[in-house]
Amino acid sequence: MIKGHENFELYNPVRVVYKKGGLENSREISGFSNVLVICDPYVSQSEYFKRAMSKYDSFFVFDKILPNPPCEMVDDIISITCDYTSGKFNFDGVIGIGGGSTLDTAKAVSSLIVSRGKLSEYLEGKKKLENRLPLMLVPTTSGTGSEVTNVGVYTVNGIKKPMTSKTFWADIALVDPVLTYSMPHRVAGTTGLDALTHAIESYWATSTQPYTEGLALRAMKMIFENFKPSLNGEEWARDEMAIAATIAGIAFSQTRTTAAHAISFPITSFYNVEHGLACALTLPSLIMWTYKHVKEKMDELIQYLSLKNIDELAKKVEELIEFAGFSTRLRDYGVKEEELENIAKVSMEARIIDLTPGQPRYEDVLEILNQIY
Amino acid sequence: MIKGHENFELYNPVRVVYKKGGLENSREISGFSNVLVICDPYVSQSEYFKRAMSKYDSFFVFDKILPNPPCEMVDDIISITCDYTSGKFNFDGVIGIGGGSTLDTAKAVSSLIVSRGKLSEYLEGKKKLENRLPLMLVPTTSGTGSEVTNVGVYTVNGIKKPMTSKTFWADIALVDPVLTYSMPHRVAGTTGLDALTHAIESYWATSTQPYTEGLALRAMKMIFENFKPSLNGEEWARDEMAIAATIAGIAFSQTRTTAAHAISFPITSFYNVEHGLACALTLPSLIMWTYKHVKEKMDELIQYLSLKNIDELAKKVEELIEFAGFSTRLRDYGVKEEELENIAKVSMEARIIDLTPGQPRYEDVLEILNQIY
Numbered sequence: 001m002i003k004g005h006e007n008f009e010l011y012n013p014v015r016v017v018y019k020k021g022g023l024e025n026s027r028e029i030s031g032f033s034n035v036l037v038i039c040d041p042y043v044s045q046s047e048y049f050k051r052a053m054s055k056y057d058s059f060f061v062f063d064k065i066l067p068n069p070p071c072e073m074v075d076d077i078i079s080i081t082c083d084y085t086s087g088k089f090n091f092d093g094v095i096g097i098g099g100g101s102t103l104d105t106a107k108a109v110s111s112l113i114v115s116r117g118k119l120s121e122y123l124e125g126k127k128k129l130e131n132r133l134p135l136m137l138v139p140t141t142s143g144t145g146s147e148v149t150n151v152g153v154y155t156v157n158g159i160k161k162p163m164t165s166k167t168f169w170a171d172i173a174l175v176d177p178v179l180t181y182s183m184p185h186r187v188a189g190t191t192g193l194d195a196l197t198h199a200i201e202s203y204w205a206t207s208t209q210p211y212t213e214g215l216a217l218r219a220m221k222m223i224f225e226n227f228k229p230s231l232n233g234e235e236w237a238r239d240e241m242a243i244a245a246t247i248a249g250i251a252f253s254q255t256r257t258t259a260a261h262a263i264s265f266p267i268t269s270f271y272n273v274e275h276g277l278a279c280a281l282t283l284p285s286l287i288m289w290t291y292k293h294v295k296e297k298m299d300e301l302i303q304y305l306s307l308k309n310i311d312e313l314a315k316k317v318e319e320l321i322e323f324a325g326f327s328t329r330l331r332d333y334g335v336k337e338e339e340l341e342n343i344a345k346v347s348m349e350a351r352i353i354d355l356t357p358g359q360p361r362y363e364d365v366l367e368i369l370n371q372i373y
Numbered sequence: 374m375i376k377g378h379e380n381f382e383l384y385n386p387v388r389v390v391y392k393k394g395g396l397e398n399s400r401e402i403s404g405f406s407n408v409l410v411i412c413d414p415y416v417s418q419s420e421y422f423k424r425a426m427s428k429y430d431s432f433f434v435f436d437k438i439l440p441n442p443p444c445e446m447v448d449d450i451i452s453i454t455c456d457y458t459s460g461k462f463n464f465d466g467v468i469g470i471g472g473g474s475t476l477d478t479a480k481a482v483s484s485l486i487v488s489r490g491k492l493s494e495y496l497e498g499k500k501k502l503e504n505r506l507p508l509m510l511v512p513t514t515s516g517t518g519s520e521v522t523n524v525g526v527y528t529v530n531g532i533k534k535p536m537t538s539k540t541f542w543a544d545i546a547l548v549d550p551v552l553t554y555s556m557p558h559r560v561a562g563t564t565g566l567d568a569l570t571h572a573i574e575s576y577w578a579t580s581t582q583p584y585t586e587g588l589a590l591r592a593m594k595m596i597f598e599n600f601k602p603s604l605n606g607e608e609w610a611r612d613e614m615a616i617a618a619t620i621a622g623i624a625f626s627q628t629r630t631t632a633a634h635a636i637s638f639p640i641t642s643f644y645n646v647e648h649g650l651a652c653a654l655t656l657p658s659l660i661m662w663t664y665k666h667v668k669e670k671m672d673e674l675i676q677y678l679s680l681k682n683i684d685e686l687a688k689k690v691e692e693l694i695e696f697a698g699f700s701t702r703l704r705d706y707g708v709k710e711e712e713l714e715n716i717a718k719v720s721m722e723a724r725i726i727d728l729t730p731g732q733p734r735y736e737d738v739l740e741i742l743n744q745i746y
Contacts, residue, residue: 005616007393013386018582020380209391210591211620218587221673243378247584300594304677 008209012253014148015172018243022176023048023097023138027055030136030172032093034058036081036113038106040065040098043140048178049097058090065102070155071119074108082113093134097179099191100144100275103137104152110135111167120156123163132167140179142230142241143191143276145198145249147173160269177242181235188231188238189324194276195245196223196320197283201258202251203301204294205355212251213297217304219248224305227320259360260286262350263369266343271333280321281328284314285368286356293358330373340369381582385626387521388545391616395549396425396470396511403509403545405466406430409454409486411479413438413471416513421551422470431463438475443528444492447481455486466507470552472564473517473648476510477525483508484540493529496536505540513552515603515614516564516649518571518622520546533642550615554608561604561611562697567649568618569596569693570656574631575624576674577667578728585624586670590677592621597678600693632733633659635723636742639716644706653694654701657687658741659729666731703746713742 017029027033034057043049044063053059062077081091094113096106108119111132121127137147146152150168153160183191202208203216222244229237264278273281291298291310298310307313318328327333335343344365347353353360360368390402400406407430416422417436426432435450454464467486469479481492484505494500510520519525523541526533556564575581576589595617602610637651646654664671664683671683680686691701700706708716717738720726726733733741 005391005612007395008391010389010391014384016383016584018378018381018383022380210595210616211389211588211623214587214589214591214620215584216587217590217677218583222583239378243583247587250584300677303679304590304673306676 005209008207010211010254012148012169012250014170016148016175016246017172018175018246020176020239021178022174023052023179024055026052026095026136026138026174029174030093030095030134032056032095032134032136034090034092035060036091036094036109037061038065038077038094038096038098038102038109039063040102040140043097043179060091065098065105067101068153068155068160069101069105069108071123074105074112074119074154077105077109078112084116091133093136094132095136095138097138097140099139099141100146100153103139103144103146104154106135106137107152107165107168107170108154111165115167119154122165123154123156123161129165129167135170136172136174137170138174138176138179139242139245141183141187141191142180142238142245143194145195145245145252147175148246148249149253173246175242175246177235177239180238180242183238185231186325188241189326190274190276191245192223192227192230192241192276193280193321193324195241195248196220196227196317197260197276197279198248198252198257199223199244200283200287201260202248202255204290204297204357205255205258206357207255207355212254215247215251217301219244219251220301221305223248224316228323231324256352256355258356259347259353259365262353263343263347263365265350266346267330267333267335270339270343271335273333277321277324277326280317281330281372282368283317284328285371287314287317289360289364289368290357328372330369335373337373340366340373344369378582381580383584383627385521385542385623387543389521389548389619390545391548391619393549393612394551395547396421396552397428399425399468399509399511399547400428402547403466403468403507405468405507405509407463407465408432409464409467409482410434411438411450411467411469411471411475411482412436413475413513416470416552433464438471438478440474441526441528441533442474442478442481444496447478447485447492447527450478450482451485457489464506466509467505468509468511470511470513472512472514473519473526476512476517476519477527479508479510480525480538480541480543481527484538488540492527495538496527496529496534502538502540508543509545509547510543511547511549511552512615512618514556514560514564515553515611515618516567518568518618518625520548521619521622522626546619548615548619550608550612553611553615556611558604559698561614562699563647563649564618565596565600565603565614565649566653566694566697568614568621569593569600569690570633570649570652571621571625571630572596572617573656573660574633575621575628577663577670577730578628578631579730580628580728585627588620588624590674592617592624593674594678596621597689601696604697629725629728631729632720632726632738635726636716636720636738638723639719640703640706640708643712643716644708646706650694650697650699653690654703654745655741656690657701658744660687660690662733662737662741663730701745703742708746710746713739713746717742
């Protein structure tokens with residue numbers, strides 16, 4: 001029995017619409033007429049997208065999204081699309097369709113159109129976003145959960161910075177799994193591992209509580225059941241992964257993430273390892289390390305997942321990484337053994353590491369990195 | 374593996390604040406200054422309430438709440454507290470503190486103050502509520518979940534009618550378990566059984582989906598672990614029951630309920646059996662009846678709850694009813710055997726019965742009633 005929950009808050013005002021083929025009904029779902037669409041280039045070229053857009057009175061498409069969206073790109077989108085001298089903008093809604101970078105860009109654009117100024121001013125805390133245009137986010141991968149969080153990550157002067165805002169909660173998260181059917185194997189793998197990490201970290205975070213525990217439990221079961229068939233291209237499994245990733249997103253929108261994400265940041269920055277994969281690499285070791293601090297709760301999870309013990313859970317994660325075609329060893333990503341200390345050092349700079357049960361210190365992180373070297 | 378989820382929507386914009394002793398900080402939590410407070414009479418007499426209210430600039434208390442709130446009572450509260458001729462009302466927020474009837478009254482009052490007119494006009498669908506004053510709901514029992522739903526139940530011409538409205542989603546659900554410490558044994562029992570029924574019905578409803586399944590799973594485990602110590606007056610168990618009831622409320626705010634609630638309506642109306650108890654009476658039989666239609670999902674639940682089989686789940690519910698001091702047999706509530714047919718007939722009138730897995734017909738309901746006669 002898990003006793004004595006601390007005080008907590010829950011808040012997630014996003015309306016989630018899960019609808020197979022929903023993009024084609026998106027005008028009806030959103031109620032928008034004249035839209036600014038931020039999307040990935042492969043989305044804008046698809047017939048599916050064109051059919052959906054033909055139902056709007058007017059639409060303007062920006063599809064030159066850069067990964068890790070730079071503040072300047074957001075500012076440029078505003079200056080391209082809005083004529084402030086006329087005192088009007090022509091849109092009654094913003095739609096983001098894509099992966100995490102695209103959805104984060106749509107969050108910032110919909111806010112800046114109304115709040116004006118430069119994104120960097122808000123990112124640096126000089127100003128506060130108060131309003132935005134109506135916003136619908138449509139994920140094309142099943143991983144980031146950005147469609148249901150109030151966080152965006154932007155690059156300023158070459159450095160990635162996270163930002164939260166009340167205006168970043170979308171009005172609608174339209175989860176249309178049809179958009180994920182074309183995900184390449186590798187993308188399905190890395191984003192699926194991202195969703196898995198969100199679920200596990202939200203479940204064990206010191207900031208967790210029963211609401212997020214329930215969501216994380218359910219999402220984890222779905223991910224373990226559907227990850228492999230999803231990578232094999234089974235559409236029914238991609239449907240389930242789309243739901244699971246969104247639910248894991250709702251869970252971590254309340255708890256934030258923990259050490260696996262903290263350690264992933266330098267691994268991604270220094271060795272260009274995809275985000276979800278970089279997160280999952282440390283999970284097997286972290287599962288074993290945190291176990292002593294959250295034994296009872298992890299035992300409940302293990303039982304729900306029909307696993308024998310914690311080792312089996314750690315092995316199952318390794319198995320998924322390998323099934324997706326990746327090595328579980330840091331050495332295979334160009335990491336030199338003498339660089340582990342620096343990775344550990346940089347990991348400790350992410351404050352979310354303190355949300356990890358047992359609060360690992362530098363030495364603990366180094367030990368975890370050595371184990372997976 | 375539960376496959377092939379149907380299209381679904383999720384939406385619950387209520388900010389839940391779980392805080393032990395939160396009522397004393399409620400001005401800070403709500404941001405309200407001049408409040409209209411709707412509460413139960415035993416609340417308004419407590420020192421705890423008086424201390425909390427002393428922090429507001431001004432407050433007006435209405436504590437003459439009738440159970441199954443009549444429309445006229447809601448209209449009367451408006452006419453007592455609002456002077457429309459001056460074009461102003463003096464409140465910047467409405468606070469409801471109490472059980473389901475009180476919270477439902479606060480939902481209607483906060484809406485009618487702004488929307489004007491008579492509640493019956495809205496209940497009958499002649500008008501639609503569009504706006505309300507800021508609203509905070511503070512439950513004093515752990516059962517109804519009203520603090521996190523968009524439903525209110527009101528009596529018009531002697532008949533109870535449910536009503537949903539977008540204005541019935543509160544801004545804040547302040548869950549302060551300290552308010553539940555004084556619940557008498559019987560109230561803790563009946564309201565705890567209500568929460569249990571919400572969790573089970575939301576879990577198996579044909580309208581369920583992974584989000585609500587996860588919440589229902591977690592809430593059920595908490596209720597099974599804490600029901601008995603809560604009835605024994607253990608404060609830590611009442612804390613957990615308060616959380617569990619709210620989470621079960623969020624779950625059924627999305628799915629609605631099923632046959633146990635449908636059958637409870639005539640049992641409560643005709644024999645004056647408390648709502649939560651009336652709901653729980655049919656649960657053991659319903660658990661067995663629905664099992665064949667949701668076997669896989671119920672097996673996952675059984676495993677998570679560390680139970681051996683479905684019979685053990687049904688027995689556990691019976692055990693809780695008896696532990697709360699109640700009979701599990703309809704005959705002990707003044708029901709005559711020849712009245713079962715009418716109970717079944719009236720139960721079939723509630724449309725939620727169609728959300729029950731297997732969609733029981735009149736004959737099935739009659740069989741269930743006979744089993745617990």
